[in-house]
Amino acid sequence: MDEGGVEREYRKRRKQPRTQLLLLGLLMVNAFVQTSRVSRDGGGGRDWWGPPVFALVLVLAIGRIALEQFRARTRVTAAGITAQGAVRARTWAWSEVYDIRVEQAPRGSGRAAPQWLTYLYDFRGRRFLLPHLNDWQVDDPYAEVAELCLAAAPLRSITWERRPDVEERILRGTVRRRAWTWGAYGAIAVFCLTFVADIGLVAVGRHDHPFLLMVCVPLAAGVALAVVLDRYWSARPPRSPAPQP
Known part of the structure; x- marks a missing residue:
């Protein structure tokens, strides 16, 4: 954090819960069973494409989880906010940010996922997730966002007013x-x-x-x-x- 209190970065701090890994394993088993079934030909043999399809699904799933956990982050500077996702990054200048809000995660996520997520809203009303700025990686996301908005207020050309x-x-x-x-x-x-x-x-x-x-x-x-x-x-x-x- 810099002297103005706005320079900060949010990255992964906690490990993936075992329930998520178990769910991924069950999905992979189901994918293997389905690709094995639909790749059978009429003579009782197997077509060539079943195992490669399953291998591709497995690699994509593991790769996406790894990228989201170790590459994704949210970086805040005096110039604006950068949300680095699994593949691409998006940056907003402070004048492009309408609001930053902490919202409850969709129902059904349970304890295997964060319960409170932080989103950035632009002036077109679009919502963007800020990676790792949640109750898993931050002790109090509400207080963190409130402090962040307060620190960023002098950097904006407008106030945090509702439109x-x-x-x-x-x-x-x-x-x-x-x-x-x-x-x-x-x-x-x-x-x-x-x-x-x-x-x-x-x-x-x-x-x-x-x-x-x-x-x-x-x-x-x-x-x-x-x-x-x-x-x-x-x-x-x-x-x-x-x-x-």
Whole structure:
């Protein structure tokens, strides 16, 4: 931290929880089973592409987790804020930052993930996650963000005032994210149903369609649910996420 109190960097401090590693392992086992099944040809043999596809999925999953944990960071300077993600980095000058808010993580994350995340909002109402500025890596993210905003106030050409037009766009984005989150939940529920249906088809000796049942149908159902909820909730938008005073 510099003399003005704004120079700081947020990086990974805690290890990945074992529950996340266990979940990744279960997903990899499922991917192996599915690629093994769908790569069987009509003569009982195997096509060549099953093992390479599984290896590619495994490498991509492990690589993304490693990049997010060891490369991602949030850097704050007198010039602005830089959010370094797994692959790309994005920088905002202080004049481009509308607000910085600590918000509760989506429900269902449990103790295997941070419960409070920090987002940067620009003047178009768009929301961007600030990596590692959460309750896992920072003891008190609310106090940290409040101190950060106070230290950055002299560096901005405007104050941290609320603007109705930006708040309306933020509300619209909240509705959209909420709809697609429930669409994802719906897709997972449909996947569970189609998985059971696929097992039933195999048990009775009927020809199954694993790609259609466990990929196409859940995705289509999730998109349809998200579109319907987005239109329905647009007329009744939720409250904007409240920043820490």
